Amino acid sequence: MHIDVITCVPKLLESPFNHSILLRAQKKGLLEVVVHDLRDYATNNQKQVDDYAFGGGAGMVLMIEPIAKCINALKEKRQYDEVIYMTPDGKKFHQKTANRLSLLNNLIILCGHYKGVDERVREKFITLELSIGDYVLSGGELAAAVVVDAIGRLIPNVLSDETSALTDSFQDNLLAPPVYTRPAEYEGMKVPEILLSGHEANIQEWRLEQSLKRTQERRPDLLDGYEL
The missing domain is CATH 1.10.1270.20 (tRNA(m1g37)methyltransferase, domain 2)
Known part of the structure; x- marks a missing residue:
């Protein structure tokens, strides 16, 4: 399985993907997790990926252009089964969802941040919106780590005893x-x-x-x- 995670705070994900079961899965070649810094796809020299919301109000919004550039670049390399957006108003993440996703080959997970993403991102690119609970985090990075962990441990041969997951x-x-x-x-x-x-x-x-x-x-x- 190949999972691409898009975030504007990549360092938040360094630890979850580099220890324990997920690390073993990657060393075995059963799982590949690649974290992409959204700022690498910014359209200006300031590496700006967020802006004020039209209509006013507190909080910043992730812009569509850097996200579109990143997703389009990834899609040039492989075909994705799902493009997931981590958001508090998404579908509640359950074990059955983890089971289904673990059978797929290629996933993109977009981490929301600030007040979220430009709605046009959701309309144009996202195929599945997920939430890990009825509360708000500072960003979708920790939620994405939860989803990757839940999926990764279900991949055949990742656990030394596969009946453990069952x-x-x-x-x-x-x-x-x-x-x-x-x-x-x-x-x-x-x-x-x-x-x-x-x-x-x-x-x-x-x-x-x-x-x-x-x-x-x-x-x-x-x-x-x-x-x-």
Whole structure:
């Protein structure tokens, strides 16, 4: 998978893409993430990428011309499956969306900043608008990092044990069950006996029951339409 991220603050993305699972994915050649500095596509010597909003009001707006130049340059190199814009008013990002995007080959992610982008960018170039929650960040960079991480870990062979991703929370509309590790007892707190039994079928049944219980207690909305 190849992902191009467009931002006017590229240094914000240096750390998320250069550690842990995403770094391993890139070293394996399974994922390539390229960060593009929007200022490199500015149309004047001042490297200006934002301007005041027509009609007045507080805050600056990312201009269409640098964004158009960047996206058009990228499209000359490859065909993209989605051009994503990170914005608070986008579609809520869910695990199902991550699953779908992980099956694609080439993505562009545009990070909003300031008051957002010129609306004509959204009309002309964007195919999918995403939000990671009902709150506002200083820019779309951290949101883009969240999306890339969620997608990247789902690519086959990125995780050492691929079944790990399949048992994550939200994969089947359930929260993950409780997990335990050594020691088996700590200050009188014991690991459930069923997990020490070695009986795989009973363990899986226990985990499903715990997932259902935890989801009912913490996120009952996820169980709407769920067939028990």
